[in-house]
Amino acid sequence: MPRVAQRQDRVSLRLSPQSKQKLERAAAYLDKTLTDFVIDVALQKAETVVREHEMIALTAEEWARFQNLLLDPPDPNERLRRALAEHGRILRP
Structure with missing residues (x-):
């Protein structure tokens, strides 16, 4: 069944061929497209950064x-x- 794109916004990246190859290799290990892999990793990192800046942890x-x-x-x-x-x-x- 073909996937229907739910995304409307676009982000463009420039990176070295070596960096792209590394990202593609990592995506392949997880059986993901390069786009899905980059989005997943970026959103995980964004969640961590937002949590660090917006949550207060108390003993x-x-x-x-x-x-x-x-x-x-x-x-x-x-x-x-x-x-x-x-x-x-x-x-x-």
């Missing part, structure tokens, strides 16, 4: 401290009071 101790600070925040210190006053001054018409 059990850090999580407990975070929860405690949310439930019982400390009183505002002088620096925070000044910042809030400055914020209010800037935003007042």
Whole structure:
């Protein structure tokens, strides 16, 4: 059964013949087309990079401290009071 392309956008790459051969060889080992192989590997790497930049991992101790600070925040210190006053001054018409 022929595959129907679901992709509409295009990305063009320039690489050395040696790099292309290596990618083709790796794709062949996985019985994938070069396009499918490159897309799969790129999306795996993208997922890792996005996760590293958008997720925060806390230890059990850090999580407990975070929860405690949310439930019982400390009183505002002088620096925070000044910042809030400055914020209010800037935003007042």
